[in-house]
Amino acid sequence: MHRIRLSPPVAFAVVAATFLWFLAASSAPSPLYVVYQERFAFTEFTLTAVFAVYVLALIAALLVVGALSDHVGRRPVLLGAIALEIVALVLFLLADGVGWLLGARIVQGIATGAATATLPAAIVDLAPRPERAGLVNGTAPLAGLGLGGLATGALVEFAPAPTRLVWALLLGGLLVAALLIALIPETVTRSPGALASLRPRLAVPKRVRPGFVAIVPTLVASWSLGGLYLSLGPSVVIGLFGMRNHLVGGLVVAALCLTGAASAYVLRHRAPARVLAPAALLLGLGTLVTLAGTLAGLLPVATAGTLVAGVGFGSAAYATFGTLAALATPHERGELFAATYSLAYLAFSVPAMLAGVAATAVGLRPTALVYGGVVVGLAVVATVLARRVPASATGERVPATTRTG
Template identity: 35%
Template sequence: MPPYAPAAEAPPLPAADTAPAPSRRWIWLAAWPVVAVLALSNEPAPLYVLWQRQLGFSSATLTLVYAFYIAGLLGTLTVAGTLSDRYGRKPVLLPGLGLGVAAGVLFMTAHSVPALSLARLLSGVAVGAFLSAGLAAVSDVADRADKRLAGLVASSSMVGGAAVGPLLTGVLSETLPGPSVTVFAVQIALLLAALPVVLRMPLPQRARAGGAAGGGRWIRIPNAPRANRRQLLLGLAVFAPGIAATGFVLSLGPSLLAELLHTSSRILSGATIFVLFAAATGVQFAARRLRTRTDLLTGAALTVLSMALLVLAVAATSVAALLASAVLAGLGQGLSQLGGLTMLAADVPAGRLAEANAAFTAGGYLLAGVLPVAAGTLSDATTLTTGTTVFGVTVTALVAAGALAVIRGTRDS
């Protein structure tokens, strides 16, 4: 993602902490709404095969539905981080919860591709709000000494929610009547349970700017402060290809699994995605004492291994290789995400942290939207095997280049 230089960058707005320092438990409590909303991000994935059969759409259409999610997320990240840093986290988080509920209702009643696309769009908006303001809120409630813990909890809450959603979908949709209705009724309940936590977060109040003219543009490409842009770009160089790899599993993974196993089991596809993101969550706790440079380089190596196994899986029609590829993709994303978010949480001023998180997330999800859609289009024009192979080779080249940039651009810190 290229650096962005506004014509006149406004200084960070002061933050006045009007409450006593919150206890460490608020780091964990503040992460709960992030988990609840991020569950919505991946919950539709196991149902794609069902919707595809009912509505009769192609692999390219399936990835385009996923692209609506990416569009909503990226569009939100252009404004959510700036608004959150300027006016506070809650004015962004509360509408995000409301749009998440609206997306759940649409998923419950969707009987057409446009309805699914709109639901995906709204879920992307909700997730974008929490990937900027929600992750920053976790850091806000932490003391300076707990910033690394806050970075770990914020990053793991993101992938933890992403892990829980598809497993919940797979189990509920196979064991209870009304697959989509049951799943999203439970999801709406989770979002409503997160509401009191958001309302009670002991967050600092920010000085209000006098409108857009008083503090710069509201809608702009999110970025980190100039002093931190090198860190942002180095993190993205590894994280973006890593999350593109997991995006492939989310969009085309169930179709590939069905082709290899000749089954459309939603429990199996949901469990595959759960294992991917559970690996991404677990590895962050296991690596919590590693240096950020080590996180990024190890994440890059694991992503390369994941893509090698993905190509092997389709060439040899090996389910074991496909599952191993999914796990390694999760490990790679988890480590690269932890490294990037930890660098930002440790060094970016609080008044720009939500925007920096938004820039990091936007850069990753932009690639995660483009590459799977391209792979789906190529798969329709040729075969799923060809599309998957080209995707794997492309991600390998990108993440190798990112690792080289990290080696050249960082010290062992």
């Protein structure tokens, strides 16, 4: 008797939706941080610590299980990640102190790390066309982050039980995802080396390295900015601009991430590698305008800057992940995306954690200004270096005489 399996197009849609749902769950705490901070009376440093332990756990998971799906298959790893995410959501539902939040975020980080390494690879495997995979891998994370922040902000402001309802809704959706993921076709043939693949490591296949190196400056600049918005963004709006509506906290995240997702969609027919330099330029320009608005205390100016930075953010996501999508074979993709996301999340977390220390010591305004200035500097470097993209980063064949490592 044959088991029921979803067709590849339906499975592709299911995996893409699961990717979006995981990222929505990961950004859901952002508008809640201010609520938790008031209820549990902790500082900006503790706030960013709760944010950072999630990312550090995620990176650890990427390092350990990043290549596991290349050996045991995509479906088992995804089902394990979903099971851990369910545990994390239950911990959030029960949370009544900082310790619960830390525990929930650590478990969520491990779950998201396993999923983040595997979902993009599964999307590439199941995509009807390579460019469709690049589009989904570039837009789904941003759309998930933006929708998660926006929906949570709305629930906190207008719905009952703000620290409970969002987790119950996410839990329900994840249970549906588990049932559907169990039905997707397996795209990887089991191969030896599963235990050896659990040894923590960061590696990029040799022939992919020129393309990978080309995306690094843009990757670091864009994810560093994202880390600021998702950790301290709502606190900055409330603390520096005096906005007390919790929906605004969600809008801060959405302004960057949903604008980014829309930009990636608009760019879907452009060659990703050609978008790297313009993306970095817009990222820097938008951040500069946001800094000017923050310095002058003008929320409309800061908002306009965030929208411009969002265009750069989404363009960068499309350019980086679109560049990588066609470079690796199926048995290299898990490891490649694990390395990419490890670097991205280091840029996402370490600066944000340092910003939490600085905000506690010297205040939110100088911290936000210095942080933004560093992002602008990175964007300038990324704009220059992106113009030196090697042929391999465009998906073109590299001549046999060209050295790749």
